[in-house]
Structures are given as C-alpha cells and as structure tokens.
Amino acid sequence: MTAEKPIRYGIAFNKNDTELQKAFRAALLKMVGSGDYAKLIDGYGLSELVLPEMPVDGGGPANG
Numbered sequence: 001m002t003a004e005k006p007i008r009y010g011i012a013f014n015k016n017d018t019e020l021q022k023a024f025r026a027a028l029l030k031m032v033g034s035g036d037y038a039k040l041i042d043g044y045g046l047s048e049l050v051l052p053e054m055p056v057d058g059g060g061p062a063n064g
Contacts, residue, residue, distance in 0.1 A: 009049075011024070025054070025056065028054055029054060032054065037050075038050065
C-alpha cells in the first residue's frame, strides 16, 4: 500500500489587493473559531481534509 499525496486547495487573490486578502483571512479565522468552518466541511464529508491551521502561502506555483 502506498501513501497518497495530500490534496492542496487554495484561494487566489490579486497580489496588490492586500485589504481583500486580510478581510478574507479574518473571516475564515472567525469561521474556524466559531466552529462554522468545521460544520461546513463536515456537511460535505470532507472533515479528513481539514488542516489544523490556516497557512498563508506567499504565492507562486503550487507545491505538488
């Protein structure tokens, strides 16, 4: 049996729109803190894909 590579998902923003990036991250972290993010993910049966943190990547090609 071979281990599968984890699937990485991301959201892209215009790199110059830092206000949108900050607002989105704040809203996402609020959803995580309230438990709404977990409920949403669980509703799609994807709870095993949830990361323990919400990392921010500086951009560039996906690490695959």
